[in-house]
Amino acid sequence: MTTLSKDLAASRQFISANDAVSYGVRLCRPEVIAAYPITPQTTVVEKLSEFVANQEMDCQYVNVESEHSAMAACLGAALMGCRTFTASSSQGLLYMCEMLHYVSGSRLPIVMMNANRTVAAPWNIYGDHRDSIAMRDAGWLQLYVESAQEALDTVIQAYKVAENHQVMTPVMVCLDGFVLTHTYEVVKVPSQAEVDRFLPPYAPTENRLDLAAPKSCCISVSPEWQTEYRYKQHAAMQAAKKIIGDVDAAFGAQFGRRYGGLLEEYRCEDAEYVLLMMGTIAGTARLVVDKLREGGVKAGLVKIRSFRPFPREEIVRLAQGVKGIGIVDRDISFGYEGALGTEVKGAVQGAAPAINFIAGLSGRDVTKDNIEAMYRKVIDLARGQAEEEIQFVGLRWEQW
């Protein structure tokens, strides 16, 4: 491993979450980065190209002509045994869609950051989860984070999970566009030496292009064998459930910060009314839970960190003894409900009555008042009051 003169020492920095991602990536020493700019991801790849230009990273930085090519170039490099990184958002992520399936099916542990932003039309550059949710079935692990610190730490964890030989599956680290990506926080940046100790150099499996052992990769597979390939992808994703938790625990032991593995519970021990959500809304919702608790309401929240693999067992356990559930989705699957709503309701199978709240679409603010109203509606539902099963929070034409 090359030691660069500018190896990072541990520090506390006042930086944006995008910069925190860049520092996290730098500390993981990717050998190849290929990227294409899109708001609000751009400052991540700008910062990384700056690190490379300053010789603070020993990395091939490839400027490509599209997101499709960004992921294709990462694929080419990962096939040759390189640790790689890219980042995207919204239209860019959709443009890469074909490549996401290609990478996961090729079982390459690429890590990518996605700045969650809605998708056109109507045109809008602000945050919701409709981009990454649309990639739910692309075979990538999807981890949603809440803060700049969690973003940095999750990038490091992501490589460790992805490159585990039981997993060998790519990971998407999702940050809410602008609300998180462009918000500045004090972030603890660990030292290069510490991260090197946690994350050794990438050790690929024999599934790679190797002159000494020529293979055809992504070979055509007939119906006779395709199911077995898919089963192995599914099994790897299932295995990742435990590994995500183990890696988070190991990270916590070394760095003193952990995030609950697949999901984080907040004041759920004796909770009667629980909201489940992903990303930054959890930050606001914690304050609401505290307020409700002060008023004697047994409120709790669950921040789903891993949407894929989905923590079904944990959610089933949490639902026991709960009187009402609210699921907050920053997306909508038109004609049905929010994606998280579907997953959670499918897991708990009616163990508790539930409302699916569609909120924060295209950057619409989700306020403490909004969240408190969600809890109130869940309480009303639990007490037998009729409630719509799917509710668009703050909709101009309804009683919000």
Added chain:
Amino acid sequence: MVNVRDLPERELLYGHKACPGCAAGTVARLILKVTGERTFLAYPASCLSTVTSIYPQMAFAVPSFTAPFAATGAVLSGMAAAVKAKKMQDVTVLGIAGDGGTADIGLQAVSGAVERGDRILYVCYDNEAYMNTGIQRSSLTPYGAATTTSPAGKAGGAIGEKKFKKNLFEIMVAHRIPYCATASVANIADLLGKVAKAKDTDGPSFLHIHAPCPTGWGFAAERTMEIARLAVESGLWFLAEYQDGRVTLNYRPKEFIPVREYLKTQKRFRHLGPAEWNVIEEQRDREWAVISGRWEPAGREKA
């Protein structure tokens, strides 16, 4: 130049399932003889992938990868970056794609790879339609050719493909690529020499190789070389290379044979008559006038 006697006996493409008379298979096999065992290969969805890489059999003896259709150029860029990252020496990063995978859906990615200056060798074998999916037209399908998406029709009103073939070579020249060339499977010495030059180029190189397809064009398998030669002799294909900022015409027939002698060998042109032959001949002459104007000073020395 490459002396065929110096080519290794070992086959690096062996046992593939291409149709008899397939020029693409011959082209890929010959190219690998020159680039050798230290080659990393990517090819998109194409006849070549379909006939070489079906689990659990692989026909390539070099590390190879079925690239996404639109992204061969970008995959090669990633491989070239990996070669640098791993500090590998004396390797060739090779892409082999068809005309659709290069000039249509893959054009953006190959343009990006060439513009970046990555050390890659990109080969387009041009059989003038999407043969793998059943003979649909591409932007390199020639005027008048009947394909399954540019049919000749029954009423006599349709003439097959209505547009003239795009000049892919000039698109690459416009990139100021360090080395690019056209070649024909009929002129193997010329082809091998160009592969060797491309391999040694310190930067991107591009070969556009005319590769007749018995199945898609409608001719008997044993006539592949003959038909490839007729294309060159009739002026419907040209042999040229671009190097050090100038184009050289490698071959100019003293006199073109009539285009009908080429067209009449293939079922895809059998609905055409003297009127269409004239259109094709006029277009050929216009193209050669353009070519001559731009490139001839260098070409005449050789002719």
